[in-house]
Amino acid sequence: MKAKAAVFLGAGKPFEIQEFPLPRVEPEGILVKVRMSTICGSDLHTWQGKREAPLPIILGHEIVGEIQEIGEGADRDVLGNPLAKGDRITWTIMASCGKCYYCQMKQLPQKCLYLFKYGHESCQNPPYLNGGLAEYIYIRPGTGIFKIPEELSDEEVTPINCALATVVNGLETIGIELGDNVVVQGAGMLGINAVAMLRERGAEKIIALDIDQQRLKFAEEFGADEVINVNQTNPTETLSLVKDLTGGYGADVVIEVSGSPGVISQGIEMLRVGGRYLLIGTVFPKANFMLDGYVVTTKTITIKGIHNYQVRHLGEGLDFVIRTHNKHPFNRLITHRFNLQEVDQAFALSASGQAFRVGIVP
């Protein structure tokens, strides 16, 4: 048996549909039939040549699929639910070794020395099927797996294992106190999830910033109290608006999920004394920004960067969507759908900024 995949061969080149043999399922491994993948910002960065990737590669790491074959010992998910052929599952974007310095000594399995990341590894060697833009994907030992309840649609679940779980990690890392005023810089998939989750974590005022009116509309639907189109206000006005909305003090927390390093110093300015800045979006090289050390010290600022997440963050993210999917229109965030043959078109649309999230259904 073979599986078709859309293989990325480098920026500016069209995807190539190739066939790969289905791998032998080893103990603790699972073969999954992909139901849907969504194109994440970092997929786009790779496609645009802003990030390097080992070529040839099957991109796509926001994925939902159903179990095709279960390896020995992989018959339960993280919560202890039994797994069987046909079950829908979501899984961590990465597999960790569980044994190294970062896994065992520093509580950072997401930065495991031998980290394997779906959609980020070449497809040159077995088991080949490492990414979501394919009919099948092979899930390795060391991956956190969660069974998906029937009440959730594929559209609601697909972006959970990247965008949503990353936000869970981010909010845990920066810490949200009851009544915090929070600015979210960027209302893409990460930003919208952040807005929804901040509301549930007890934030007082949630202020979303973006340059796109459709995104800001989503932000409002997901719970933002105020939205500011930063294309229609100059930086001084934006800063003064944020100050006005936060009692004159500035925000307790600012979250960068825009992927634009240019917004960082302005975000720091928006903070109150003692404020916390969470950096998530700058996941491409040379995302340089300038800060004034005088501001960082005298305002006693905290800045935290995060990358990836831990198994529990995905579990908590899934629970969050189960709790709130009747309140929030997660479904509607997947604005377009393509099949494997249309991947070039899908990336072009995604890069144009005219879609919110683009889904690939193999």
Next chain:
Amino acid sequence: MKAKAAVFLGAGKPFEIQEFPLPRVEPEGILVKVRMSTICGSDLHTWQGKREAPLPIILGHEIVGEIQEIGEGADRDVLGNPLAKGDRITWTIMASCGKCYYCQMKQLPQKCLYLFKYGHESCQNPPYLNGGLAEYIYIRPGTGIFKIPEELSDEEVTPINCALATVVNGLETIGIELGDNVVVQGAGMLGINAVAMLRERGAEKIIALDIDQQRLKFAEEFGADEVINVNQTNPTETLSLVKDLTGGYGADVVIEVSGSPGVISQGIEMLRVGGRYLLIGTVFPKANFMLDGYVVTTKTITIKGIHNYQVRHLGEGLDFVIRTHNKHPFNRLITHRFNLQEVDQAFALSASGQAFRVGIVP
């Protein structure tokens, strides 16, 4: 009765000895006879014109003195010890209102909206005597006061209420885990205190960096395991040395106490994945530095700036000196002594880098 003070009139101008009337002591206030002040890095910055100060001003905030007159209700220190005329005391560099947004809502009395900072306020209005370069200083309500035990010398105590207490706050803020490998960038008063305190807090390897051999010698005497003269090694070598000394991973914590924003990006490079960077020294405007957002996210870096400290930090710092002054030569850090008339000379020597800490004995 009058008190002499050395008044600062602006960068490049000599100090002027002026006389001020002794103030009436209000409830909760204390009049103190200054025994010794030491010249802090930020005094130097003001003297050099790198920082603005409200003129005319009596500089000096690292001070030890003895009680001259006690206001109603100021008869006990923070720990409940009775206070009497002639007792030696140390006190927080600042007085907080205890009532405002930062004092009450955000646990930041050190950033009180109505903060009063000794040695940082003009001497134009009563009670005039706000700084340490004077025969007397007036201590206001809202200041944390600690009685000094006889076993400590003036030299051991004077720098506690700025350099040492700031380090206590810094290490608490950034968090030191058992076995952390720590790099200290700068072996001035803050750096030396950090080295000594890191040892006591259970750090594994303490690596001190400076451009001055005498300072590095002090760092070794106070407990540094390794010292690197960054004038004698290039940045690549320094980085590789730090990596070698930390199992190839990089430091868990890097502490900036050099006052040079230029060292910050190199300090970030020295961190392991998940490392924490503590920024203390950049307390003058336009201390600009550049960072790569890709590094901050993918290495999941934490950066924290601090400024000032809380009452408990001074109390903990005093206890630390009481516990360790027989082990560490705190006395010897005050390398030179001048009287009030020699303040110009004292600042010039201090700025030359040829003294470690300069004391003024009125």
